[in-house]
Amino acid sequence: MxxxxxxxxxxxxxxxxxxxxxxxxxxxxxxxxxxVKLGTNNGELITPPLTTEASDFTGYDSFSADNIKELQGHWILINVLSQAECQQACQEGLYKTQQITLMMGKDIARIRRLALISNQAEQPLPKQWQEDARLLKALPSATLKATLQKVAAGEQPGGLLIMDPLGNLMMQYDPGYDPYKVRNDLSKLLRISQIG
Incomplete structure (x- = not known):
């Protein structure tokens, strides 16, 4: 008992x-x-997303000015060049975005790359940029510069921002990011996206 x-x-x-x-x-x-980390994304979501307008981007050179409308309706990988010169981290970031677009395979037509140049007068373009036929180069408006100060990747050389086809800055990556992880995030976004 x-x-x-x-x-x-x-x-x-x-x-x-x-x-x-x-x-x-x-x-x-x-x-x-x-x-608790929710979700399966590798980058950091920007909440709420920061909106941009087509008029916030002005082509830096004649190629970019002619093709700046390509930013509308596409997913954009943005390298923000906030320093006077493109140092090693900046060069690596541009190289990684080039490799990410190549890794996307059939979805490459849905993606564009953009180098956003903050210091126009002080920043000569490196030769390899001029040879890169898929890299758009643009100057940000004053409004966009203020918007970029709200995100960490907008201030750090070598950081990356992802903009959706509606012009919303919605994801960011710190310098030294893994391009394979960005590719995984981008693949998921493109798979579920009904736009762009």
């Missing part, structure tokens, strides 16, 4: 613990939302 009483008490304690533990976990997560 004594062993049966112990078993019953253990069963009651287990049932009590099973009903209390989920509430304790939920309470902890409600107080500490940063402890």
């Amino acid at each position: 004594n062993t049966q009483l112990k078993k019953n008490r253990i069963i009651i304690l287990v049932i009590f613990a099973m009903s209390i533990i989920p509430f304790a976990i939920a309470w902890f997560l409600a107080d500490n939302p940063g402890k």
Whole structure:
């Protein structure tokens, strides 16, 4: 009889613990939302997305000025060049975006690359940029410069921003990002996207 009483008490304690533990976990997560990473994306979502207008982008050279309308209706990989010169991190970022577009295969037609040049007078274009037939180069408007200060990738050389076909800056990557992870995120976006 004594062993049966112990078993019953253990069963009651287990049932009590099973009903209390989920509430304790939920309470902890409600107080500490940063402890859980939701989603499967590798980049950081910009919430809420930052909107841009077509008039925020002005072609830097004649090729870009002629093709600046290509930004509308496409997914854009944006390298923001905020320093006076394109240093090593900036060069690597431009090279990585070139490789990402090549990795996209059949979806390459849905993607454009953009070098956003903040310091027009101080920044001579490197020779390899002039030879890159798919890289658009643009100057940001004052409004867009102010918008870019709200995101970390807009200030760091070598960072990357993704803009959707509606002109929303919606994802960012810190310098030194893995191009394969960006490709994975971009593939998911293109697969579920009903636009662009």
